[in-house]
Amino acid sequence: YYRYGSLHANCLGLEVVVPSSHGAEILNLGYDPVSHLKDNTGYDLKHLFIGSEGTLGIITRVALLCPPLPSSLGAVWLTS
Numbered sequence: 001y002y003r004y005g006s007l008h009a010n011c012l013g014l015e016v017v018v019p020s021s022h023g024a025e026i027l028n029l030g031y032d033p034v035s036h037l038k039d040n041t042g043y044d045l046k047h048l049f050i051g052s053e054g055t056l057g058i059i060t061r062v063a064l065l066c067p068p069l070p071s072s073l074g075a076v077w078l079t080s
Contacts, residue, residue, distance in 0.1 A: 004067050008050060015061035016049050030063065 004010065013030040029046045049056055 007064075008047065010065040010067075011046065011050060011062060012065050013061075013063035014046050014049055014059055016057040016059050018057035026060075027057070 013028075016027045016029060017024050018027055019025075027045070029049070049059060
């Protein structure tokens with residue numbers, strides 16, 4: 001959690017099925033690489049669906065930010 005952040009912050013896009021009066025609708029809350037990652041113009045529906053735990057709709061696809069693995073791992077043994 002401390003190294004890469006929360007899963008909530010690493011979610012780039014969602015595809016959600018929501019109920020409607022005409023059946024089910026598919027919302028694509030996808031990641032747009034041209035837009036900025038920080039946006040404060042209103043409610044972020046992507047994070048609203050993540051926090052609702054399935055009560056607002058069913059998440060069918062997820063796009064996640066996967067950080068690269070470190071090039072090397074090291075360990076230190078300290079003795080006094």
